[in-house]
Amino acid sequence: MNQLLSLFLKNWMKPLLIDQEINEISKKVTRSELIALFMLKQRGEATMSQLASDMGLQKSTLTNIRQRLTKRGLIQHYRDANDQRITWISLTADGEEFADRVLETMSRMLQKIKDVLTPDEMEQLIVLLLKVAKVVQTTEQEQKEEHTTFKRIKIEDE
Known part of the structure; x- marks a missing residue:
């Protein structure tokens, strides 16, 4: 079940947008x-560097x-008392409630x-979704690489 939750987080919640509540959530925040x-909910708080x-x-x-x-009031940030270069981030009460x-x-x-699938079907679903996610992820990565390739230009000295 944790694998399935992780899959939906990684690929946003596109497969679940049929649910009205999830559709509303996807309009409020991005996947990132x-x-x-x-x-932040799991950690409690983190530095910008840790979270990045x-x-x-x-x-x-x-x-x-x-x-x-x-800006939405979901997190707060503050400078480290001992090192002003470090910024700490944590959830606000509203952020905690939203998460x-x-x-x-x-x-x-x-x-x-899970209620409509047998344990075997659930296992098959997870395996298939992970397989699909891998293909989608690979395709997205390939598209990013296509846009970030550099072309070498030969410069001749005179």
Whole structure:
């Protein structure tokens, strides 16, 4: 079941958008914002560097996410008392409540799926979804690489 939850987080909740609650959640936060909220929920608090590393993002990208979530009142940030270069981030009470509500909604949806499948079918579903996710992830990575390739230009000295 944890594998299935992880799969939906990694590929956002596209397969679950048939559920109205999840559709509403997807309009409020991006996938990256939601992952940041869940990671902060698990950790309690984290430095910008820790969270960026955990999410596989550049610190500048996380700064944008932090700004958006702070603006919505879901997280708070403050400077380290001993080292002003370090910024700590944690969930606000509203952020904690939002993360809990999203997890409950996703758990209910996943439970509905689990209720209609036998244990063998559930295992097959997880294997198949992981296989599909791998293909989708590979395709997305290939597309990113196509856009970030550099062309070497030969420069001749006169």
